[in-house]
Amino acid sequence: xxxxxxxxxxxxxxxxxxxxxxxxxxxxxxxxxxxxxxxxxxxxxxxxxxxxxxxxxxxxxxxxxxxxxxxxxxxxxxxxxxxxxxxxxxxxxxxxxxxxxxxxxxxxxxxxxxxxxxxxxxxxxxxxxxxxxxxxxxxxxxxxxxxxxxxxxxxxxxxxxxxxxxxxxxxxxxxxxxxxxxxxxxxxxxxxxxxxxxxxxxxxxxxxxxxxxxxxxxxxxxxxxxxxxxxxxx
Amino acid sequence: xxxxxxxxxxxxxxxxxxxxxxxxxxxxxxxxxxxxxxxxxxxxxxxxxxxxxxxxxxxxxxxxxxxxxxxxxxxxxxxxxxxxxxxxxxxxxxxxxxxxxxxxxxxxxxxxxxxxxxxxxxxxxxxxxxxxxxxxxxxxxxxxxxxxxxxxxxxxxxxxxxxxxxxxxxxxxxxxxxxxxxxxxxxxxxxxxxxxxxxxxxxxxxxxxxxxxxxxxxxxxxxxxxxxxxxxxxxxxxxxxxxxxxxxxxxxxxxxxxxxxxxxxxxxxxxxxxxxxxxxxxxxxxxxxxxxxxxxxxxxxxxxxxxxxxxxxxxxxxxxxxxxxxxxxxxxxxxxxxxxxxxxxxxxxxxxxxxxxxxxxxxxxxxxxxxxxxxxxxxxxxxxxxxxxxxxxxxx
Numbered sequence: 001x002x003x004x005x006x007x008x009x010x011x012x013x014x015x016x017x018x019x020x021x022x023x024x025x026x027x028x029x030x031x032x033x034x035x036x037x038x039x040x041x042x043x044x045x046x047x048x049x050x051x052x053x054x055x056x057x058x059x060x061x062x063x064x065x066x067x068x069x070x071x072x073x074x075x076x077x078x079x080x081x082x083x084x085x086x087x088x089x090x091x092x093x094x095x096x097x098x099x100x101x102x103x104x105x106x107x108x109x110x111x112x113x114x115x116x117x118x119x120x121x122x123x124x125x126x127x128x129x130x131x132x133x134x135x136x137x138x139x140x141x142x143x144x145x146x147x148x149x150x151x152x153x154x155x156x157x158x159x160x161x162x163x164x165x166x167x168x169x170x171x172x173x174x175x176x177x178x179x180x181x182x183x184x185x186x187x188x189x190x191x192x193x194x195x196x197x198x199x200x201x202x203x204x205x206x207x208x209x210x211x212x213x214x215x216x217x218x219x220x221x222x223x224x225x226x227x228x229x230x231x232x233x234x
Numbered sequence: 235x236x237x238x239x240x241x242x243x244x245x246x247x248x249x250x251x252x253x254x255x256x257x258x259x260x261x262x263x264x265x266x267x268x269x270x271x272x273x274x275x276x277x278x279x280x281x282x283x284x285x286x287x288x289x290x291x292x293x294x295x296x297x298x299x300x301x302x303x304x305x306x307x308x309x310x311x312x313x314x315x316x317x318x319x320x321x322x323x324x325x326x327x328x329x330x331x332x333x334x335x336x337x338x339x340x341x342x343x344x345x346x347x348x349x350x351x352x353x354x355x356x357x358x359x360x361x362x363x364x365x366x367x368x369x370x371x372x373x374x375x376x377x378x379x380x381x382x383x384x385x386x387x388x389x390x391x392x393x394x395x396x397x398x399x400x401x402x403x404x405x406x407x408x409x410x411x412x413x414x415x416x417x418x419x420x421x422x423x424x425x426x427x428x429x430x431x432x433x434x435x436x437x438x439x440x441x442x443x444x445x446x447x448x449x450x451x452x453x454x455x456x457x458x459x460x461x462x463x464x465x466x467x468x469x470x471x472x473x474x475x476x477x478x479x480x481x482x483x484x485x486x487x488x489x490x491x492x493x494x495x496x497x498x499x500x501x502x503x504x505x506x507x508x509x510x511x512x513x514x515x516x517x518x519x520x521x522x523x524x525x526x527x528x529x530x531x532x533x534x535x536x537x538x539x540x541x542x543x544x545x546x547x548x549x550x551x552x553x554x555x556x557x558x559x560x561x562x563x564x565x566x567x568x569x570x571x572x573x574x575x576x577x578x579x580x581x582x583x584x585x586x587x588x589x590x591x592x593x594x595x596x597x598x599x600x601x602x603x604x605x606x607x608x609x610x611x612x613x614x615x616x617x618x619x620x621x622x623x624x625x626x627x628x629x630x
Contacts, residue, residue, distance in 0.1 A: 135340025138305055138413075139354050139403070140330035153344045227344045230387040 024196045033201070035188070040205050042183040046102075046174040047213070050109035051167060058114045059159075062121035063147070072122065079115035087112060087173045091180040100181030108180065109173055113166040120162025124155025157228055160221035164214050171210040185209075252281040252443045253410035255302065259311035262297050262468070271297045272468035274311060279460065281410075282441040286458035288448055289491070294468030299413050299447050303332045315411065330354050333404035333412035333442070337419040339396050341388040341403070347373070348384040351403045358407060372402040375439075377432060394425045401433065405440070412444045419448070430456060451492055455480070455502050456578075463488050477503050497616055501579035506596055509579070509615050511605030514539050514595060519563050523556045530556070535593055535606050537566065545602030547572055547595040569595050573607055583612050 018025040058079070065071040085093075090108040098104045128151045136146045152159075175186030188202040222229070255278070262272040272294040279285040287295040300306040302313055304325040313320045320328055341350050348369045355365045373380040376398040388396055397417065404412055417433075418426045430453065437444065448454055454461045455476045463471045463479065465487050472484040480496045480503070483489040493499065515529040517538045530538050538556060540548040540563065547569035555564040571585035573594045586594050586609060595603045 129338075129340070129343075131336060131338035131340035132342060133340075134305075135334065135336060135400075136342070136353075138303060138329055138334035138336070138340075140326045140328070140357055141353075142326045145357070150342055150344075154342075156344075225344070227387045227389065230390050 019195075019197070022195050024200055026197075028197045029201045036185070036201055036205055039183055039185050039188045039202065040209070043171070043174050043177075043185045043206065043209060046105055046109065046177050046182060046184055047167065047170045047209070050106050050170050050174070051113065051163070053106065054110045054113035054166065054170075055117055055163065057110065058117035059121055061114070062118050062125065065118075065122060066125045066151075067143075075118060076115070079118055082111040083115040085111070087176055088179055091176065094180065102182045104180040105174070105177035105182035105184075109170055109177070112173055113170055116166045116169065117159075117162045120158045120165075121155060124158030124162075125151050127158065128154045153225075156225050157221065160217055160225075164217045167213040167217060168210045171206055171213065175206055251408070251410040252441055253316045254281045254314075255279040255285070255411060255443055255445065256314040256317075257298070257311070258314060260298070260301055260308055260313050261310040262294070262301060262306060263309040269467050270294075270309070272301065275468070275470055276311075277462055277470065277473045279443055279445065281443050283459040284437060284444040284446055284457055286446045286448060286454040286461045287464060288451060288454040288458075288461055289464035289471075290466065291449060293464040293466055295447050295449075295462075295464050296415055297468065298464070299415060299445050302411070302413055302445060303329045303334065305329075330357055330407065331409050331411075333406075333409040333414075335400045335404040335412065335414045335417045337416040339388075339400040341396055341399060343388050346385050346387060347391070347399050350388070350399060351406050353403060354406045360407075368406065372405060373399075375405070375436065376402045378402070393421055394429060397421060397429055398432075401436075405442075408440075410443060412442045414444060415447045416449070417446070418453070419450075433457070452499065452502070455499055463491060465491075498580065498583075501583055501612070501615070504579045504615060505575065506573055506577045506579065506582055506607055507575040509607070509611055511596055511607055512593075512611065514603050514606045516541050516545070516603060517551065517556075517561050518543070519561055521561050523559055523561050526556050526561050534610075535608070537593075539569065539595055539603065539606070540565065541603055544600070547597065547603050550593075572597055575599075575604070579612060579615060582607055583609075586612075 019028050061071075061075050061079075065075055087108050090111060091104060094104045094107055098107060132150060132154070133146060136150045141149065174184050175189065177184045178187035178190065185202045185206045189199055192198045257275045257277050259274040259276050260272060261270050261274050263270040275294075275298055277285070287298055289295050297306055301308050302315075302320065304320055308321060315332075341347075342353070345353075348366075351369045351372055352365045355368060360368070369384065370380040373383055378395060378398055383391070383395070383399070388399070391399065397420075401417065404414075418429050421429060434457065446454075446457055448457075458476055460473060460475055461479050462473045465471045471491075472479060472488045474482075474484075477500065479488065480492060480500045483492055483496075489496075512534045513532075515526070515533040515535055515538045517526040517529065517540060519540065526538055530536065538551045538561070540551050540555075540561075542548055549565040549569050550567050551561070552564050552566040555562050571582075571589045571591060571594045573582050573585065573596045575596060575598060577585075582594065586592070586607075593606050593608045596605045596607050598604050
């Protein structure tokens, strides 16, 4: 075991209690909730920053590849390799280069979401009906106007679907970010992995975060793609 | 609603211009292909007329149309819009002043009907109020209820409604030229006929120059002021008004494409009001039978036609109805088919045949009988056509 996993004493060990039995103790969770706030916020920060950077990079790559088709294969391959590197491995590989800390974790997390978002943006753009593009061009939209007023809006359902997958994946992977020394809920989980209350509290927060992000993106998608529901409303 | 603004004379855009379009040896050659897609196409479409490009698939008709707004670039030759070469203008800018309607319509699914129609006005920076007024005006123009349709998404419309919105969108900035690529091709036959009629009615008001692409010769004959028949290799086989095309096909290809029934097709060029109808022996129940017999004797139609007080046809009477002193209501048959003055002769003929009738009462706008159309009149109309045409048509 790496010294990173050194057990930290997070509770007193009075014999014969729920706590000493490593049980699930709601009272303890309520009393000790403070200790999860910072890790939780670190987790949110890791996820959101990684998602934001990952989105900007992969969205730009997708736009490039959409116009220059020959880029699709190389980009898919490179991001595919990044996607398949286990993230723990990525954290350790990066340690000699970027050292321990937030940056290292972010790089690994970003690398992981690139393929997911890239593929969804590209699929979304590719699925825009030809006649819609033809009509747009025929009416005098420039390529840029067509992209931002027609193609990107119509790709939104796919793009948002990609973001949802990326968000839940990132929340999960960020629990390993403490390997890179970036904290997060994972650090809390592994601080006392035998203590059910601890694992449930920290793990539950991670699950809740994933669910909330997923729901938030879904709501955002509904808000910005009202036409997708109009069809079924008929 | 700004329905007080007249759609026809003083709307938010009342330029009502139409452009003259000239193809001057316009040629499109694709790299790696021996045959050009369009070969030295030369024709002029006078302002305000509908020119139909028709031909079998692969004849280059769509390519020819798409060269006009530079969706496809011209290899050789030129296309002039009011004397100005389209090649001198930036494509996107050129296209904003050329209406564009295609078979699949291509409405933007994520935009409401109003926003779809507002596409080009927004590109041209019209102000909000003007756009709003124009959208409503256009929806009325294409027979859609503005209040009801405006905020819908394309997915919430029927095929025919979508097509109408497509036409409205193409007309948004009142362009002097419209390009229409099989605009009614994906619509079922009944609605297609309705949309065609609507567009012709619309065209009488707006008088645009229109390039209309279709593979359907019947549609071409119906819609076109002039028809350009194209054949494989992008060559123009004949460019002429429909009547001339039917009566004097320029070569065997045209003759074949127009079809061996082109004599019948000519009936599509004339309407019921264009021919001399027979006088109908109109009788009413209770009038003197002797007088009624006199009417029948003085008419080419051998049966008395019973009408109501407003002159609307009720049915053909048998001889027994006139046997007594007064006309009685003893009907031989219903008056079907009842024809209208605006019907084209081809449709009238097919109605007569469908009812297995020799005679069809013709009614005016109010529904009152103005005369009778018979199979004999139709056959005269056909013969008259033939006599009017010298040379080739004699061989028909």
